[in-house]
Amino acid sequence: MRACLHALAPDALKAEIARQLHTFTEHFGRAPDFIDGHQHVQLFPQVREAVLTVAKRDAPQAWVRQCGRARPFRRALGDSKGLLLDILSQGFRRRAAEFGVRTNPAFAGTYTFRDQADFADTFPQFLEGLPDGSVVMCHPGFVDPELAQLDPLTTLREQEYAFFVQDSFPGLLARHGVALA
16 A cells, blocks of 8 residues: 555665675576566556566566466456456556567466365466466465465465376367466
């Protein structure tokens, strides 16, 4: 909310983002190939300005993740998170272009995070109409008690993991013309 109200300290944001990029570079010996933010924070006003400024200066070859879908506003009423990300990404993509910073062409992966969600049924919809270089968000894994305490959105992680390790997953990707990079 503070970012939307332009109530954050721009210099502090840039310093923190630069520190994180510097730490990455120290540990990996090179700048990152791509940049994103936890919970899509890079899309918000003020934060996006800081991320794009630092990315252009400190990681000019990196692309920065935008979260707009290939077909914005399709299924918008049933996916409020996707709709919000579509709206925030419009401004983000415009500013990234003005900065000369590359972004991914499209994003997919938002769905209801209710326990009854059927990830296996939902995932193929993410692949529909995705251009090359798109990003599909997912959070597969195992939930331990510590993670359950830290993050309320963990109930579907194991369902996602089980879907991705199925023998049928590579065939699903092939039927949609998708290759993992």
